[in-house]
Amino acid sequence: MKSILCLCVLLAGLHAVVLSHHVPEHHNDQDGQTDNNPPQQLSPVGGKVITEHMTFMKVVASNADFAFRFYKQIKSEAADKNIFFSPLSISTAFAMLTLGAKSATLSQILQGLSFNLTEIEEREIHEGFHQLLQMLNHPDSEIQLNMGNALFIDDQLKLLEKFLEDVKTLYESETFPTNFQNSAEAEKQINDYIENKTHGKIANLVKDLDPLAVMILINYIFFKAHWENPFNSLFTKEDDFFVDAETSVKVNMMSSNKQYNTHHDEELSCWVVEIPYKGNAAAIFILPDEGKMEQVEDALLKKTVTKWTKSLQQREIVLYIPAFSVSGTYDVKELFEKMGVVDVFTDKADLSGMTGHSSLKVSKALHKAVVDVHENGTEAAAVTIVEITYTSLPFPQPLTIKFNRPFLMIIVDKNTQSILFMGKIVNPTKK
Structure with missing residues (x-):
């Protein structure tokens, strides 16, 4: 398929805690206090000051912090492997889960998602995600972007009306009655839903499925977009991609000689190239100099990416980038536990906001994301919002930037400045 295609699904399976092993404690909700008149904020990836929708912008800022923390957690266990995931899918799913969480379970999840309740109230978090969902699912964009949530609920599980109302109102979640006693039937129902929402x-x-499973929580994102300036397939040639100093693989190397927003970070020793899609989204590709990948990864922070995007200059370059298809599948439970989110996965879990009593815990949390990058887009005309800070002087000879060694990729929705997907391509031939 000659387009950009990214998909992800996150599953959180909940099952009953064995009550004889756990006497639930009852805790009061802990609401954070914030200033009623927060200052203006810089968007986390665009550098643009936005004064309206402050609630959603505060959520976007925390989501960016979470994206880079989660990336570094994955990287610590998969330093030499491709990485690709949707931080927004994970944060949305677990934010929805906190509607039913209380006490330490609630505070651990919110801290894990990089929310500070002294800076943002719990109410604002859910309102911010609601605004994000509405903006990302706006139908007028030339980009196909669908994001949604679903709960598959056992016929015997009685959930509180407030929890059901909140997940429907704030997260626009669908709910489906499911017979978990028939695991094969339940698996087919859920898998059919996922396959339909991710277009197969x-x-x-x-x-x-765990024999004690009584609910499955799902978040999905489907993203499909076309380059504003497609690569000409006639110029795609087989070339070497250097996985490391000793290993190279053959790839289909796309090339283009056009105006791109670029920046070279002298301090971190890397090139940054922004490639716009038709519509309000862009891919930011980061190419570390030889031997500098770890240095760049260590510096991956919201302020770093903001600095890069504010420093972009439009200039003519000869760009080489491989076509690739990679995916990532992650055990979020295992990764979250290492990030301090523990109780929700144990018999200490307090999800009493769902049922009125502490009898549930999360047994499994999975995440899968897929990306396909190819040459061509559609022929439809469009306007792309691209933030340009400076215009460079003409170059006598176009600069050549060749992505023929491991690089990073961030896909950004420019309407909300949200990081939709991010990853590292170590070997473009490894799916």
Whole structure:
């Protein structure tokens, strides 16, 4: 498929805690206090000051912090492997989960998602995600972007009306009655839903449901966009991609000689190239100099990416970038536990906001994301919002930037300045 295609699904399976092993404690909700008149904020990836929709912008800022923290957690265990995930999918799913969480379970999840309740109230978090969902699912964009949530609920599980109302109102979640006593039937129902929402790209993800499972929580994102300036397939040639100093693989190397927003970070030793899509989204590709990948990864922070995007200059370059298709599948439970989110996965879990009593815990949390990058887009005309700070002087010879070694990729929705996907391409030939 000659387009950009990214998909992800996150599953959180909940099952009953064995009550004889756990006497639930009752805690009061802990609401954070914030200033009623917060200052203006810089968007986390665009550098543009936005004064309206402050609630959603505060959520976007925390989501960016979470994206880079989660990336570094994955990287610590997969330093030499491709990485690709949607931080927004994970944060949305677990934010929705906090509607039913209380006490330490609630505070651990919010801290894990990089929310500070002294800076943003719990109410604002959910309102911010609601605004994000509405903006990302706006139908007038030339980009196909669909994001949604779903709960598959066991016929015997009685959830509180407030929880059900909140997930529907704030997260626009669908709810489906499910017979978890028939695990094969339940798996088919859930997998059919996922396959339909991801246009057939993710199938049979749910397997071996826990015998005690009573609910599955899902978030999905489907993103499909076309380059504003497609690569000409006639110029795509087989070339070497250097996985490391000793290993190279053959790739289909796309090339283009056009105006791009670029920046070279002298301090971190890397090139940054922004490639716009038709519509309000862009891909930011980061190419570390030889031997500098770890240095760049260590510096991956919201302020770093903001600095890069504010420093972009439009200039003519000869760009080489490989076509690739990679995916990432992650055990979010394992990663979250290492980030301090522990109780929700144990018999200490307090999800009493769902049922009125502490009898549930999260047994499994999975995340899968897929990206396909190819040459061509559609022929439809469009306007792309691209922030340009400076215009460079003409170059006698176009600069050449060649992505023929491991690089980073961030896909940004420019309407909300949200990081939709991010990853590292170490070997473009490894799916």
